[in-house]
Amino acid sequence: MISDALKVQLTGHCGHYPSRRVGLIFVMQKLQEHYGGWLPEEAIREAAEISGVPETEVEGVATFYNWFFREPAGRHIIVVCDSISCYLCGCDRIAANLERKLGIKLGETTPDGMFTLLPVVCLGNCDKAPSIMVDDELYGPVTADMIDEIIEKTASETHGTRRAHDERNRPV
């Protein structure tokens, strides 16, 4: 459940537009942040109530965009660009290295809930291919050697509570 304060803030945000629906994506981003990086049923219901959009359509929006998650995601999201320039510069090797290091496949989350590994389209960093993004940080050109370092650095920054992590991962 969300706090009354957050509800008031999000409701106010929607009211700012000629159509409440315009605020929906923002509302869902904030709810995802609140629920620790994904949108449970409850969040879909709340987004519907706040924006005045039917629940089924909120679900449609949640499943359309790749930065909305309908199941729990890791504390850290690692996305690996597999578009053309990174492909030419060896992104398959980088993805394979990450899979080995984390012990999961692309599309999966580590059992400890720390990392989710996903493919992504061109990160707009093609002159620094291959590129990856870890939470808000962009890396490129990434070499196999850098991967251990990046993972360790990211993991070591995860201290304390989920809340601390959520603060750092604020989407805006």
Added chain:
Amino acid sequence: MAQGVRTMSEIVLFKNIQKNGPELFPAGAAAIPACGYDDYVKNGGYQGARKALKMAPLEVQQVVKDSGLRGRGGAGFPTGMKWSFVPMDFKGQKYLICNCDEMEPGTFKDRALVYGDPHQLIESMIIAAYAMQMTQGFIFIRCEYRKGARILEQAAAEALNHGWLGKNIQSSGFDFHLDVHLSAGRYICGEETALLNSLEGKRANPRSKPPFPQVYGFLGSPTIVNNVETLCNLPHILARGAQWHKSLGLNGNAGTKIMGASGRVKNPGLWELPLGTPMREVLNEHAGGPSRGKSFKTVIPGGLSTPMMTPDQFDTPLDFDSVAKAGSRLGTACLIAFDEDDCMVAATANIMKFYMRESCGFCTPCREGIPWIYETVKAIAEGKGEEGDLAVLDDMARHIFHTFCAFAPGAQGPLLSAITTFRHEFEFLIQKSQCHTAGGAS
């Protein structure tokens, strides 16, 4: 990147970004500090907007028309003409939207403009908004550029403090409110009508045109969607004049263009060059030639959705009309280079995977056709191709474009050119079950 080369063109859009060092983007564009308000103003910033606010809105539109500016989002549509379709007598709210979705693979120019010089974009939007009397603007920015969104929000707050946004801008009587909208992902959001649906809180399915957004856009109101780079030209055009802008390009082309190169080049990067600079110059002088001591095999000139060009075409001037005449499109002018050791079948499989994943699924030829094409190309690349596969690809490639938007035609561009120009590679793989380059991709 040789210092001398850059002086060939007047540096306009990158003027506040270049002073950050001899190399344009030393540790990735994200690492350069954005040019702040004071530096921006010291460097002549907000002079264009100041001038515009003293002119009549239609005069501003006329200057933009006279400047010859064409859209940098890919299609090259004349900006002044696009603006002129906005009904100026419309009584309600009209909207200005900046398209910063930049997800076209191989394209990384708008990132540099947003992360490096956010006030340039804000000033640009003030000018465009004033010219069409639009009092609400949005910057639609892709989710992966969230740091850029924060940079823009900070710059917008500074602009507001200095009376450049909000009510009664610089005591001109003109109001302009600007919101930064952080997207939630998907390439299709860059298509302007899909973008409008996304901004309205819907799935980003494109709309059929007509009606065009200029008349019926965001929430059914007149709306202009312009690319970041298109907009960023405006302050300079206003400050220095339409004729000056026209004189910047080569062979009658107007303005500079941010050109990029990635893939198999020695020095990948971005350069601001006169529109009409030959492709060979970008590849060899600016990007330093091929990276692995091999020769170039092909170049995709303007982001992934443009047909491949071959070395015999490298003298083509990079401007909208010349590249079109050569059978491709200038697109975003960010070149993707391949060398002779690259397997074009495997590369085509990678390209088709992108379109398969990013199709919004609305139109059947796109939703069903592209996965079929991908599976076929992938099978060939893996040595499992069959007699008749090329006929299937030929047929599919000629039909997938019967769709609502330009996404499927975008997939068609590289596909058709690959199966035409590199047909021998497909045939070799089908017959011998191995790539003629032996190594395949990287």
